Amino acid sequence: MQCQRCGHKWYLRREELPAICPKCKSPYWGLPRNEDLEKIKSVLHEISGQEVKVNCRKARDCEFISGPWRLVYNFARQPGHVTPLFELQRGNSAKTFESLQELQGAFGHDIM
Numbered sequence: 001m002q003c004q005r006c007g008h009k010w011y012l013r014r015e016e017l018p019a020i021c022p023k024c025k026s027p028y029w030g031l032p033r034n035e036d037l038e039k040i041k042s043v044l045h046e047i048s049g050q051e052v053k054v055n056c057r058k059a060r061d062c063e064f065i066s067g068p069w070r071l072v073y074n075f076a077r078q079p080g081h082v083t084p085l086f087e088l089q090r091g092n093s094a095k096t097f098e099s100l101q102e103l104q105g106a107f108g109h110d111i112m
């Protein structure tokens with residue numbers, strides 16, 4: 001795991017995600033940094049051509065809505081580790097990406 005605020009890295013000993021960063025104690029350790037939020041918004045804007053609304057409901061969960069598209073930033077829980085995950089949804093279709101780079105790479109091709 002890595003804190004998005006202070007950069008501290010640690011290993012997850014339990015399945016549950018911690019409420020706060022063990023080092024800087026930030027409850028927002030898992031949220032994308034502002035610069036990354038802006039990148040995510042611009043990628044989604046390119047896909048839809050419409051304005052992007054951001055809604056970060058919990059400390060580790062953001063959704064981006066733009067026209068018919070919805071992008072959810074969350075964590076994938078796998079045994080032993082947890083990785084950020086981007087799920088792009090449109091209607092009943094959904095596709096997941098493991099990184100913003102992967103999502104950007106898919107853009108330009110027929111995403112869905």
Ligand SMILES: [Zn+2]
Pocket residue numbers: 003004005006007008021022023024025026029
């Ligand atoms: Zn931290």
